Amino acid sequence: MIRKGENQMKPMYVLAAVLLFAGIVLAAPIEPLLLERLAEAKDGERVGVMIALKRQLDAERIIRTVKDKAQRWELTVSSLKEMALTEQAGLLAELRGYEALGRVAQITPLWIVNAVYCEASSDVILKVAERPEVWFVQWDLIPTENALGLAPASASRDVTDGSFGISWNVRKVKADSVWYVHGYTGDGVVIGNIDTGCDYNHTDLRNRMWTDPNYPYHGWNFEQNNNNPMDVHGHGTHTCGTNAGDGSAGETTGMAPRARIMTCRTKTSISQPFPDTIAENTVMNSMQFCVAPPLSPANHAHVLSMSLGWLHSWNPRRALWRQSVTNVAAAGLPYFIANGNEGSSSPPDNVRTPGDCPGPWKHPAEPAGGLSGAISIGATDNADNIASFSSWGPVSWSGIAPYNDYPYPPGLYKPDFSAPGVDVPSCRLGGGYVQMSGTSMATPCAAGIAALILEKNPTLLPEDVSEIMQNSVLPLGSQPKNNTFGTGRIDAMRCIENTPLPGPRHDVALDKVLAPADKIDPLVPLAPVCIVRNRGTYPEANVVVHCKVESLGTQVYNRSVTITLLDSAGVDTVTFPNWNVGPGSQTYDLTFWHAHMPDTNRRNDTLTKRTVTRGHDVATSSGIGARVRALNPVRPRVNLRSTDYTERNFKAFCRIDSGGTVLYRDSVYVDSVPEQGSRMFEFPRDWNVGPAGAAYTVRMWHNCGPDQNRTNDTAQVTTTATDQIRVLWLYSDYGAPDTTLGVRLRALGDSVEYMDVQYSTPSLAQLLPYDAVGAHSNYPFADPTALGNVLADYV
Numbered sequence: 001m002i003r004k005g006e007n008q009m010k011p012m013y014v015l016a017a018v019l020l021f022a023g024i025v026l027a028a029p030i031e032p033l034l035l036e037r038l039a040e041a042k043d044g045e046r047v048g049v050m051i052a053l054k055r056q057l058d059a060e061r062i063i064r065t066v067k068d069k070a071q072r073w074e075l076t077v078s079s080l081k082e083m084a085l086t087e088q089a090g091l092l093a094e095l096r097g098y099e100a101l102g103r104v105a106q107i108t109p110l111w112i113v114n115a116v117y118c119e120a121s122s123d124v125i126l127k128v129a130e131r132p133e134v135w136f137v138q139w140d141l142i143p144t145e146n147a148l149g150l151a152p153a154s155a156s157r158d159v160t161d162g163s164f165g166i167s168w169n170v171r172k173v174k175a176d177s178v179w180y181v182h183g184y185t186g187d188g189v190v191i192g193n194i195d196t197g198c199d200y201n202h203t204d205l206r207n208r209m210w211t212d213p214n215y216p217y218h219g220w221n222f223e224q225n226n227n228n229p230m231d232v233h234g235h236g237t238h239t240c241g242t243n244a245g246d247g248s249a250g251e252t253t254g255m256a257p258r259a260r261i262m263t264c265r266t267k268t269s270i271s272q273p274f275p276d277t278i279a280e281n282t283v284m285n286s287m288q289f290c291v292a293p294p295l296s297p298a299n300h301a302h303v304l305s306m307s308l309g310w311l312h313s314w315n316p317r318r319a320l321w322r323q324s325v326t327n328v329a330a331a332g333l334p335y336f337i338a339n340g341n342e343g344s345s346s347p348p349d350n351v352r353t354p355g356d357c358p359g360p361w362k363h364p365a366e367p368a369g370g371l372s373g374a375i376s377i378g379a380t381d382n383a384d385n386i387a388s389f390s391s392w393g394p395v396s397w398s399g400i401a402p403y404n405d406y407p408y409p410p411g412l413y414k415p416d417f418s419a420p421g422v423d424v425p426s427c428r429l430g431g432g433y434v435q436m437s438g439t440s441m442a443t444p445c446a447a448g449i450a451a452l453i454l455e456k457n458p459t460l461l462p463e464d465v466s467e468i469m470q471n472s473v474l475p476l477g478s479q480p481k482n483n484t485f486g487t488g489r490i491d492a493m494r495c496i497e498n499t500p501l502p503g504p505r506h507d508v509a510l511d512k513v514l515a516p517a518d519k520i521d522p523l524v525p526l527a528p529v530c531i532v533r534n535r536g537t538y539p540e541a542n543v544v545v546h547c548k549v550e551s552l553g554t555q556v557y558n559r560s561v562t563i564t565l566l567d568s569a570g571v572d573t574v575t576f577p578n579w580n581v582g583p584g585s586q587t588y589d590l591t592f593w594h595a596h597m598p599d600t601n602r603r604n605d606t607l608t609k610r611t612v613t614r615g616h617d618v619a620t621s622s623g624i625g626a627r628v629r630a631l632n633p634v635r636p637r638v639n640l641r642s643t644d645y646t647e648r649n650f651k652a653f654c655r656i657d658s659g660g661t662v663l664y665r666d667s668v669y670v671d672s673v674p675e676q677g678s679r680m681f682e683f684p685r686d687w688n689v690g691p692a693g694a695a696y697t698v699r700m701w702h703n704c705g706p707d708q709n710r711t712n713d714t715a716q717v718t719t720t721a722t723d724q725i726r727v728l729w730l731y732s733d734y735g736a737p738d739t740t741l742g743v744r745l746r747a748l749g750d751s752v753e754y755m756d757v758q759y760s761t762p763s764l765a766q767l768l769p770y771d772a773v774g775a776h777s778n779y780p781f782a783d784p785t786a787l788g789n790v791l792a793d794y795v
Helices: 012-020 032-040 059-065 070-089 090-099 122-128 168-172 176-184 235-244 280-291 316-332 438-456 461-471 493-498 738-749 784-794
Strands: 019-022 049-055 055-057 104-110 113-120 136-139 143-144 190-193 220-222 260-265 276-279 304-306 336-339 375-381 417-420 424-427 435-437 473-477 488-490 508-517 529-534 540-551 554-566 569-573 586-592 606-613 619-623 627-629 637-642 645-657 661-673 677-682 697-701 713-724 726-732 753-756 774-778
Touching: 032 049, 032 122, 032 136, 032 677, 049 122, 049 280, 055 070, 055 316, 059 070, 059 316, 070 090, 070 143, 070 316, 090 104, 090 113, 090 122, 090 336, 104 280, 113 122, 113 280, 122 136, 122 375, 143 260, 143 438, 168 176, 168 417, 168 424, 176 493, 190 235, 190 280, 220 280, 235 260, 235 435, 235 438, 260 280, 276 280, 280 304, 304 438, 304 661, 316 336, 336 438, 375 438, 375 461, 417 438, 424 438, 438 461, 438 488, 461 774, 493 637, 508 586, 508 606, 529 540, 529 554, 637 645, 637 661, 637 697, 661 677, 774 784
Parallel strands: 190 260, 190 304, 220 260, 304 336, 336 375, 375 417, 417 488, 619 713, 627 713, 726 753, 726 774
Antiparallel strands: 019 055, 049 113, 049 136, 104 113, 143 276, 424 435, 473 488, 508 529, 529 569, 540 554, 540 586, 586 606, 619 637, 637 677, 645 661, 645 697, 697 713
């Protein structure tokens, strides 16, 4: 078990705790939303407010300087509690005086941030806002349309087909392989789940709940302020099932089926009509409970999973959220938060708060800026496409005092990585299973995998877990990190393989290849470069690192470099002597490795990289499909795509024959085809198509001189003249649309078919059988760029 005893000696860091408090020198405004609410309040009516104080813990300094997990938890929690006790004393005394007069109720001091929640009359709110220690006063209920991370266009579906086993998302991320190959199941790890509560009587969850004699129902209900966090909606039960559902009822939905779940129910309303409301203080109280339950502080959670958040347009107090999330990381708990379901429409405001907070570990690709504690999760489908709803980054903290970092552009990359979140089966409130979609479903997947990591090594800090997980993915999107997938889709097996065992160890890891890139210039010498990291606890001397290059199985390069000294936790960038790169359109396989002794972990000693020299290559595709309209003039078109260079000044040709007789010949001048782009060219003359039933062979080609790949220079299709055409309509909506165009085409006897592209992108091969393709959407396409590229190739 990962435990911290209450009777541990206070670490020496606490002597410097007074230096860790950061004062925020700002006015103490009353939020505009609260002013509007007070204007509507009746005489004596009490309004729920959050009163934040200026003085907050410098938690980022703790993250950067304190690297012992037990000491860090003790220092952070004791410092936060001491600060709250001292700084809130005057405010609490005034509030309790008003409480005796009936003008204040429900006074709740917080220490996870230095703030106090209460219900107060308008005159009291105005009075306390004038106190010098107050940072701001905010209405606690924020108008919210969908605070939970559910996909807006996805309906929950019962899983009733009886096909039980291991859920597809568990298998997709290889969590089941971790159980069977390595034996890690999350045993001894407590996941704090902050959501709508949990059906702790569900067959798959009842044996997985956190236990404590002071909390008989496995957590706390902050919505109703009692000890029974039973779910009444189903969202929380579903996310708990992805955390740790053990399959007792037939379907193993949990990533960590032997972990324990501490459940905290927050105040949220998600039923129609909108707007809904969610009380921020219930979430912050939930965070506080997970970090140190009041009656049993040592029996705390080890990782947090939260599938909810606030759009920037709802005006959450982002600075206070960042402070609270940073405090969680300072206490040593990795915090996984849903990125949101707003797609790609409005950067830098797509990602929800607090998922927009920086993480505890800074990826090397990220711009300069501070640390916090949010490990933000995007959603993918079962084909590793980004979910259409998954929020894209970046985010900006420019103008958010006291931070003022990550200006946009470029902003901060978000999400950090992605996990399956489309049609995910998990536990249903009341028993059985149900499918849901959203970054809500992806986030508990990540938290469950973190539980596997922490079972292997309970000493890891949030920054360690974040680094391991961001580097243990199936890379997706532009690398090394992007604003769609983050670094990629999480892979649990890679996570475990990249997780060091606790205690003293020798472990030198090949961390990353910096050069060559995926494409390199031909005949230009290049120095291979890799990063070597000491993941062990001992300094290592005379580490010999090797690099070899092979082409078609023949070795063309082999060099080594010696690192004289690599300190514990040290990193070195190793640059090899130049390699004489060959001509264009060649594929090379590079292998970097070391065999240093006494390294005890051989799983991370080797890296491989494939690179291709840039070459001249123009591919041809025909603009004529499998059918053409009979007795109709057609102007043939050819599509040309270039790979690595802009190609200029050549010709494309077209020949059409039927039964061995050439019926059409023409050519067109090609002025240019752009690098990694395509252009469509129309031949000058019409082709007069014959009667229905006539068959034709259409051949198109080009004569680009520098082209080094002649296998794709010619495109040949067989087409048939017909009175009817086949039309495919692509849509992203609740259901297939019956468009006016479709109705009219069917009236002509044409065929109209529909394809849903909300969660996947069709291939060119799927489109080519159709004579025409149309598209429309009321919701985002799965990947608008990829769909546009496929349509361009089709045209």
